Amino acid sequence: MTGEPEDPHICGCAHCSHRSGSPFQWWTGFPLTGLSWTGEHGEPAWYDTHPGKTKRGFCPVCGSHIAALDYGGTAVVGILVTALDDHRVDPAHVPLNQNRLNEAAPWLAPAATRHQEPVDVHVILRREGLAGPEVLLSRRAGQVYAAGLWHLPSGHLDGPHEDVVEALIREAKEETGVGIDPADVRHAVTVHHRSPGGGARVGVLFEVRRWSGDPRILEPAVCDAMGWYPLAELPSPMVAYCRAGLDAYQAGQQFAVHFQEPGDPIEFEATADRLRLVASAGAAPDAPGLQVREFAEQAVGCITSWTDTSWAREGSRVWRARGGEGGEWFVKIHQSDRFHNREVEAYRSWVPSLGPAAPRLVATDPGLRAIVITAVPGLSLHGAVYRPEEQQRLFHRIGELAAAIHRSLPALPGDGATAALGKLERHLDAARDHLAPGDEDFVRQVTAKADQLSDLELVPTHGDFQLRNLRWDSDADTLYVIDFERSERGPAVRDFVRLADAWSGRPDLYEAVMAGYGRRLSQAEEEHLAVHQVLDAVSGIQYGIAHGDPELVERGRRTLAQLRTACSSGSPTATPEPTR
DSSP: OOSOOEEEEEEOOHHHHHHHTSSOEEEEEEEGGGOOOOSTTOSOEEEEEETTTEEEEEOTTTOOEEEEEESSSOSEEEEEGGGSTTTTTOGGGSOOEEESTTTTOTTSOOOSSOOOOOEEEEEEEEEEETTEEEEEEEEEOSSSTTTTOEEOSEEEOOSTTOOHHHHHHHHHHHHHOOBOOGGGEEEEEEEEEEOTTSOEEEEEEEEEOOOBSOOOOSOTTTEEEEEEEEGGGOOSSBBHHHHHHHHHHHTTOSEEEEEOOTTOOSBOOGGGOOEEEEOOTTSOTTOOOHHHHHHHHHHHOOEEEEEEOOOSOSSOEEEEEEETTSOEEEEEEOSSHHHHHHHHHHHHTTGGGGGGGSOOEEEEETTTTEEEEEOOOSEESTTOOOOHHHHHHHHHHHHHHHHHHHTSSOOBOOOSOOTTGGGHHHHHHHHGGGSOTTHHHHHHHHHHTGGGSOOOOBEEEOSSOSGGGEEEETTTTEEEEOOOTTOEEEOGGGGGTTTHHHHTTOHHHHHHHHHHHTSOOOHHHHHHHHHHHHHHHHHHHHHHHHHTOHHHHHHHHHHHHHHHHHHHTTOSSSOOOOOO
16 A cells, blocks of 8 residues: 555444454555555455445455455545554554444443544745746645645644644655745644545645745655646646635635535536635634735735725625734725726825825725725714714814815816616616605606706716715814715715705704805705705615615605605705704
8 A cells, every 4th residue: 555544443333343353443544546456366355345335355365354445436445454564653544533333342441532633734835926826736646645636735743743833844845845934834724624535634724925945846756746826727637625725715714614525526626616614703704805815915015904894785895904013904895897997086086185084095906896095093973973063063074075075176067967867767666665655756756857957067076975984083183085986077966965864954064064165055056956866865775675775775765755845845955944
């Protein structure tokens, strides 16, 4: 036998005890490719212990029991360890499991030890290549398990005297010749694996980005090729166990289960992928995937912690990233190219004119639809509670910030287009069951007048100007605005659509906003604002229904109710009457 033993155990089942005449037999598995019969009598005789399932091999001369083999193309052969020449000295044959010992001999003492599994280590040597991060892989060869398949440099612990980091450094040196400092070893993934033959083990994968020496083949008897491969384009054929560990690594997870079934191929096949990721408590289980982490670290350096700060919105994700030296950034993935391009364009054009009142764009990757921006301090105004006089001061600052946005670039002539009219029927169809009686007629009455309204000049607009995208730092007395993915040129009233919900029923807050803005809305702007509010309300209701967002549904219903009340009182919008 050559190759690595798998699942050494003792078994006391009826077949083992009856055939051997002893309470149990001592087995281990080996790769079938490493089996050869060299004795003078050649291959043993075989007996169908389980007809059509398993056969046992014995010497036809002396009757010694030797082997067991399952039918059906199994890759593993069972060998009675006592038939091996070196069974007394090789620690790899020490039985880890005790199976069914009391089945044939009830007088045996209960097993004194619990189930145990071997531990192996895998080194992810990683470098940056032209196509992104690359890892070093070797191709197994000779009389070993999974010959011909690509795998990470790996090996077993030599014994209880060796810890996993020591084993990793030793195996990397023996297989590739590289030297690794323990300080450069980073835990990547732990995989609980079961092979198609039934043997289980725990594999610990470590990431190493810095080493000494050039990797080369040092064990040609078991490795016939070695090379660097992009993580995004791993080679084939590859050991499924190794591929599972690398897939978990790329997914940003630190623990995975990979239990293969009998008959599964040793080689990775997508149709038989048994990888199951397990989230890690307290270890940023929702950290972004490898490509996003790589992109962010290339932009700002080493990131030591990730916190998912996303809203419950489909597609978009936002993380707070903290660096090893205390820096803090936000990393955002947009749900579409349209939103990504809008936000990047805003950061590159008019947002810098806001100065410290807005984040700064650090890096962008169109392929990932990702951006890295600086973090701004303060707390969101969404749900915050302040005294009335403090609220008035804040809303005055909100008006000032809106004015700064709208005046950041020269205004352009209006183009006659009215927001989202083309989507009205689709949105109404989806929202109809959640509208109050009379809402649909009211929506149609308001939007029917849209084509008759005079054009408004087009200015930079935030597009989602509401309290949740505004942050207040009381210590610095500074108001910040974030999230520009809905930014585009439009009439200035576009930015008062969602803000109007915050001043509803509070004429003092409306007056504070207008005072900060530097002027009141014109009659034409108020008419446009009513159309925008109606369209936004219906759109919000249908979106909230489709995506399970009750806050959006309620806000849309509330807006329609306020607009209808204002209209019945003779005002064209829900804008509060000025205080006298």
